[in-house]
Amino acid sequence: MIFQTIRQQQPLIHCITNYVVANFQANGLLALGASPVMADDSHEVEEMVANADALLINIGTLNDRIIESMLLAGKKANTLGIPVILDPVGAGATVYRKETVHLLLSAIQFAVIRCNKGELAALANVEWQQKGVDSGEGFIAIETEATLLAQRYNCIVIVTGKHDFMTDGVQSEWITGGNSQMTEVTGTGCLLSAICGAAFSSGDDPYSQLAETLTYYKKAAELASAFTEDIGDIQIALLNALHRLSKEGEASCIL
Numbered sequence: 544m545i546f547q548t549i550r551q552q553q554p555l556i557h558c559i560t561n562y563v564v565a566n567f568q569a570n571g572l573l574a575l576g577a578s579p580v581m582a583d584d585s586h587e588v589e590e591m592v593a594n595a596d597a598l599l600i601n602i603g604t605l606n607d608r609i610i611e612s613m614l615l616a617g618k619k620a621n622t623l624g625i626p627v628i629l630d631p632v633g634a635g636a637t638v639y640r641k642e643t644v645h646l647l648l649s650a651i652q653f654a655v656i657r658c659n660k661g662e663l664a665a666l667a668n669v670e671w672q673q674k675g676v677d678s679g680e681g682f683i684a685i686e687t688e689a690t691l692l693a694q695r696y697n698c699i700v701i702v703t704g705k706h707d708f709m710t711d712g713v714q715s716e717w718i719t720g721g722n723s724q725m726t727e728v729t730g731t732g733c734l735l736s737a738i739c740g741a742a743f744s745s746g747d748d749p750y751s752q753l754a755e756t757l758t759y760y761k762k763a764a765e766l767a768s769a770f771t772e773d774i775g776d777i778q779i780a781l782l783n784a785l786h787r788l789s790k791e792g793e794a795s796c797i798l
Contacts (some may be wrong), residue, residue: 545755546552546789547744552745554596557612557797558737559583561632564730566776568599571734573704574786576729577741583609585796588616597740598625601733602643610643617651623740626654626743630736635665636656648696655753657701657736666692690715699753701739703732705794707757711750718754720761722768724777731781735760759788 546770551558555578558568563772582591585608590597598620600613620627629651631644645664647653658666660683667688693700693712702708708719725731735756743749766787767780 544759544792545752546759547792548745549741550789551754552596553578555574555580555743556597556599556737556740557582557588557595557616558601558740558798559588559609560599560601560630560733560737561605561730563603563735567730568734568737570750570782571785572656574736574782575738575741575789577738579737583612586614588612589619592607592616592620592625593623595620595625596744596749597654598627598633599630599737599740599777600627600629600647601632601736602634602640602647603630603733604636605640605643610646612649613647617653620654621774621796626658626740626749627651628655628736628740628743629653630733631658632733634662634796641665653698654749655701655721655739656696657698657703657732657739658711659732661768662703663688663700663702664691667751667777671700683746686710686715695791701753701757703735703757707761709750709757710756714750715755718757718761720758720765722764724759724768724774725764725781727774728777730778731764733779763788 556778558581565581572579617627631729634640634644669683685702688709689700693710699711742752746752763784766784771780
């Protein structure tokens, strides 16, 4: 099972991420046995990413300083063949964010784009009512636009929500399951993006590894919600569920 493989491989995941979720991402990766590093200064990101197994670029708390670091690290990772994951948090919320995402996509070859449907709309230039960094409201043909995006950027596109859609531009699938409590705390999507980096680098079949990751992340959400109804405890319960899945595999899914 992919989470057990991550624990065996112990990949180093370089996260250039936002300060709202950095601690939760780091603890989530550690719960799976991966090694997180949250370096984001331009003076060290190229050296740091050279030692990593995957790079996550998350634009949640954007500024000019971190954009420079993202570009340096992303280009270095491309040179070294290290997979780069993009989490375009709130990509349609402001012109600055949208322009930055398109700059990153033009300068860096991403292996995976992990977004929600509002962020997909921003990347696909579909009209959408963005609500801050939340998904917002509107209509988008998820399968069509995600497939076109995957083909345009030669990457795997994952659109998460009540049901997750995943495509590499040729093959595609929907993943069901999960629990709505995941949307009531911050960072659960951002953590998934980091885990996608760990999963991508932990084998030789990235598409299947990512599909399995989405399936078991939803299983982890179900496990977490079974152990607590208190929203303040859900992040801790999710970390515990990920830890159990990475050690016990399918056996830990039995409630």
